[in-house]
Amino acid sequence: MSAPQTPVAPRTFMDQVAGTWHTSSEPIWIGAGVIGLFQSFMTYRLLDIKDAGSVLSVPWWVTFTAISITSLLLRRRWPLVTAVTTGLVLLTAGLVLEGAHSYYTFPMLMGVYALASRAGVFACCTGIGAAAACLIIPDALKGGLKAGFVGGMISSLFVLTAVVAVALTFRARRELLRHRDAELAARERQSQLTDQSDAAR
DSSP, X not given: OOOXXXXXXXXXXXXXXXXXXXXXXXXXXXXXXXXXXXXXXXXXXXXXXXXXHHHHTHHHHHHHHHHHHHHHHTTTTOHHHXXXXXXXXXXXXXXXXXXXXXXXXXXXXXXXXXXXXHSOHHHHHHHHHHHHHHHHHHHHHHHOSOXXXXXXXXXXHHHHHHHHHHHHHHHHHHHHHHHHHXXXXXXXXXXXXXXXHHHHO
């Protein structure tokens, strides 16, 4: 005779996908692998063998990509470290590599998503603030407070805010489902206790 299963709240398809993304180990490697492939492709695309400066920038590309991938592999265990590290990579790449600033935005956004999905309030505020600063500082140092910079800053902060909002939405949904599961489990235990009491009487 099999043991009775603990009741759980109904899950939608998106709930199942989000649950798999946040609990399974495969998405960790998939996310970091996709970022690595993207960065490798962009390095090859921007590389100009005839340009000595382009060739000399390859070690920077490889180093930044390796740091980004390593950080993303650790994003569940240390989400704040991941968000800050990928933000610093973005900042340094924007200052060292010409035209590379936007390509390192994706690892940082993935790190910020993991941070908003898992960390506490203080860690989230710290990591998101650092990410926002790393996002706008390179353009501010290079372009100054011009109209184009202000528009780009607003767009970048809007994307960052959207990522945080999506992460918090899925986080709230997971917590709601856990609360419902706990309620159903408590009701099931109470029902079993009542049945046992009736049987004893």
